[in-house]
Amino acid sequence: MSRLQVVSGKGGTGKTTVAAALALALATEGKRTLLVEVEGRQGIAQLFETEALPYEERKIAVAPGGGEVYALAIDPELALLDYLQMFYKLGSAGRALKKLGAIDFATTVAPGLRDVLLTGKACEAVRRKERGGGFVYDYVIMDAPPTGRITRFLNVNDEVAGLAKIGPIHNQAQAVMRVLKSPETAVHLVALLEEMPVQETVDGIAELRAARLPVGRIIVNMVRPRLLDADELELVRTASHGALAQSLSSAGLGGARRGQNAERLVGPLLEQAEEYAERYTLEEEQRSVLSELGLPLHELPLLAEGMDLAGLYELATELRKQGMS
16 A cells, blocks of 8 residues: 555545545554645544644544554645745744745745645655654545645646746655655545546546556445345336235235225335436446446445444444455
8 A cells, every 4th residue: 555645536525534534444453644634624623523633743543453543734834834944944034924924925826835835744744754764654644635626736846837946845846746656655536426526536537647646546435225236126117016016915014905005105115216226327327437447446335324433433444344454
């Protein structure tokens, strides 16, 4: 597994949930992972039922086998202050610039610089080592921007080309791209078995490949349970109305006037079966489209009770079963 795992997806597909579950899955058996948020939504804190994340790495969960999950919400302004201190030793002068609004101005008018800072912080965590020589984190998982912006976000070298041809910013962008375009990185896309998320996934993969960014896996989220298979659906389609009513009556459904009541039950049941059949067909079509992309395909179930911390651990277990650990 690549050490930097980037998770993207169309809005509403649950990419933050998948990123959090992946961090738990990769932290098993004593591993240490860092879960990074770059959009400032504090979605990770909500999932792990903890207070808002500061601009510092904080342990938020323990995985099965004693592994640890740390989290970091990257603030572009504070990341720029770190950058100014690292390369220019500005110290208090950098803090003065922040008070004057210069830091906010720089990250707003130069979005390429903002993305360099965000991705650069994650890449620094990937490369960081302990005194003994081992990596501080076994894996870094980035909850990245949505699919429509992911290629531009990661391809920071192109973004910075218009800002700096030489110097520390240029060198920083080059260092970031060496990580992002290497086997150390994998970009996973989260989808649903619906037409729009699948199409956005197809388009996103094409853009990532065109930019020579390493595409990892497709993770289909919120998959509904299969109630009937293709043969059972065909049986429902071909069975006569009368035969179904008789079967219901024979099963004791319909009360004292079984025949008439059973007749009334058949219509609604057939309507439900038809709705299920339409959804089943659509989902199979979308699953086929994703399968044709030639990437490993994983599926996570729709949790009937909704998403909470227990559900997050359940999804992490499912990812481990499917080889994502």
